[in-house]
Amino acid sequence: MERIPEPELMEEKKQVISYDEADFSEGEINLINQIDHYLLRKNISLGEEDLIVDLGCGPGNISEKLAIKWPNTEVVGIDGSKEMILRAEHNKNISTIQKKLKKLRYVCSDIKDIKSNNFLLKKRISLLVSNSLIHHITNLEDFFKTIRSLSSNITVNFHKDLKRPLDEKSALELKIQCETKYNEILCNDYYASLRASYTFNELKNFTLENDLSSLDVYEDGDKYLIVYGNV
Numbered sequence: 001m002e003r004i005p006e007p008e009l010m011e012e013k014k015q016v017i018s019y020d021e022a023d024f025s026e027g028e029i030n031l032i033n034q035i036d037h038y039l040l041r042k043n044i045s046l047g048e049e050d051l052i053v054d055l056g057c058g059p060g061n062i063s064e065k066l067a068i069k070w071p072n073t074e075v076v077g078i079d080g081s082k083e084m085i086l087r088a089e090h091n092k093n094i095s096t097i098q099k100k101l102k103k104l105r106y107v108c109s110d111i112k113d114i115k116s117n118n119f120l121l122k123k124r125i126s127l128l129v130s131n132s133l134i135h136h137i138t139n140l141e142d143f144f145k146t147i148r149s150l151s152s153n154i155t156v157n158f159h160k161d162l163k164r165p166l167d168e169k170s171a172l173e174l175k176i177q178c179e180t181k182y183n184e185i186l187c188n189d190y191y192a193s194l195r196a197s198y199t200f201n202e203l204k205n206f207t208l209e210n211d212l213s214s215l216d217v218y219e220d221g222d223k224y225l226i227v228y229g230n231v
């Protein structure tokens with residue numbers, strides 16, 4: 001199936017509310033566990049000196065879970081949509097576990113405009129994460145350029161996203177499955193996201209052709225791709 005790009009930022013209020021109100025916790029907990037296992041395997045423990053950055057953080061679902069998992073580590077969630085950042089701030093403010101979120105903050109910025117020497121990065125990033133972001137980025141090189149510029153030799157990258165289905169029929173089947181659980185706005189967005197997603201070969205070939213072979217790409221089940229490692 002040909003890739004059909006979708007808008008990068010999620011800015012429509014209805015779209016943001018639908019996304020924020022949906023329960024994706026199973027997949028989110030799974031991602032935090034995957035990151036944790038990877039760090040353990042690499043013998044890396046995160047503490048007060050470290051910085052975690054969550055690119056395309058949306059309403060903060062992953063950022064909050066990162067902050068809860070590593071409460072002594074500074075976590076910065078970044079999103080280019082003002083509406084999403086407002087939601088993320090709101091979710092943080094109404095959280096019942098404020099104590100664990102005191103080192104979490106949000107920044108509204110397009111990922112393409114972040115420079116490693118500005119506001120956030122008084123220290124080097126130890127863990128650079130994204131979930132469901134890559135498919136939003138129109139040109140793959142913009143995503144990799146960003147993570148390359150934000151990474152240093154201590155930065156562990158871990159980016160998870162949807163994998164583009166083989167054909168239209170498979171994409172429609174996934175949309176129908178989505179409709180059993182989520183509302184129409186969200187399922188339409190999911191369908192657009194599936195069509196905008198990249199394939200394993202597109203991500204893998206990009207890394208091989210652009211001197212990024214220290215990053216690995218793997219298929220996580222039949223629906224997801226993970227790009228991880230050092231840049």
Ligand SMILES: C[S@@+](CC[C@H](N)C(=O)[O-])C[C@H]1O[C@@H](n2cnc3c(N)ncnc32)[C@H](O)[C@@H]1O
Nearest residue numbers: 008009010056057058079080081110111131136
């Ligand atoms: C599908 S949501 C995922 C949100 C969150 N990572 C999660 O897993 O719940 C994708 C988010 O990426 C943001 N985004 C897309 N392109 C972006 C860009 N170029 N710069 C900053 N944020 C971007 C969108 O605004 C949206 O909030």
